[in-house]
Amino acid sequence: MNERVLAFDGIHNFRDYGGYTARDGRLRQGVLWRSGQHADAxxxxxxxxGDLGITTVVDLRGDSERQLMPCLRHDGFDGLVLFAPGETAGSELAPHEEAGRGITTADEARAAMTRLYENMPYRDVLVRSLTLYFEALATREGPSLLHCLAGKDRTGLAAALLHRLLGVHEDDVMEDYLLTNKAGNQKRRIAAAGDSIRQRYGAQITDEAIETLMGVDAMYLDAATRTINERYGSAERYAEEVLGVDAARREALRGKLIA
Structure with missing residues (x-):
């Protein structure tokens, strides 16, 4: 198990996404946590x-997901939970569930996930959620937790944006993104998702397609990166014009998160 990953029975993909070398030093460890949902904790x-001392939770899920799978909290939790009302994935479904519509094979699943990532940086409710995320990191004290349903797509995009704004090397940005494919009990997570996706779309979806939907691939993040660069020229300009992360906020992020 990668030393970044914390092993929990009912929370998948729980890990520290700090500690990487950045432009002005190294990201602090123990203050940037990411995961999937906590309804099964x-x-x-x-x-x-609770032992992590998390003071801020940023929930990137939509209203339907929160209603269906409300996250459990430990006794005594008094942190702030932030989310934007509405559906961050453009429907009531998580991105990997949305991408399962009309597909059968792994190749079709991969193409659907790539198309989804091309549009994900511009979904209105997700944009509002990401704005809350960067504001919280720049202004609040204590460790934070970033999560969505599976902790891989919306969460993966958000973490990659933060890493890029702080000057983390592209190899490390991608390494952190791809760690989803190794973090936690993959077989159990994929099996549970497979049951849900087949109930919704049919038994014709292959095991390989389910694994593709529930994993991450460099081409997915590359697709989001490409569309951001085509429209805005850089992640920094996208963050400033779309998410309100201007020079002052970037400086605040460096002050809070780089040791």
Missing amino acids: TPDDLAGV
Whole structure:
């Protein structure tokens, strides 16, 4: 198990995305956490999360997802939970569930996920959620937790944007993104998602297609990066014009997150 990853029974893909070398130093460790949803967390899981001292939770899921799978919190949790009302994935579905519509094979799943990532940086409710995320990182004290349903697509995009704004090397940006494919109990996570996706779209979807939907691929993040660069020239300009992360906010992020 990668040393970044915390092993929980009911919370998938829980890990520290700090610690990377950045432009002006190194990202602090123990203050930037990311994961999937917490609706299935066990009491031991919640106690473990409680030990991290998290003061801010940024929930990138939409209203339907939060209603269907409300996240559990440990006793005594008094942190701030931030989210933007509405559907961040453009529907009531998580991105990987949305991409399952009309596909059968792994190649079709990969193409659907790539198309989804091309549009993900411009979805209105997700944009508002990402704006809250960067504002919280720049202004609040204490460790934060960033999560969506599976902790891989919306969360992966947000973490990659932060890394790029702070000057993390592209190899490390991609390494952190791809760590989803190794973090936690992959077989159990994929099996649970497979049941849900097949109930919604049919039994014709292959095991390989389910694995493709539930994993990440460099081409997915590259697709989002390409559209950002085509429209704005850089992640920095996108963040400033779309998310309000101007020079002052970038400086605040460096002050809070770089040791």
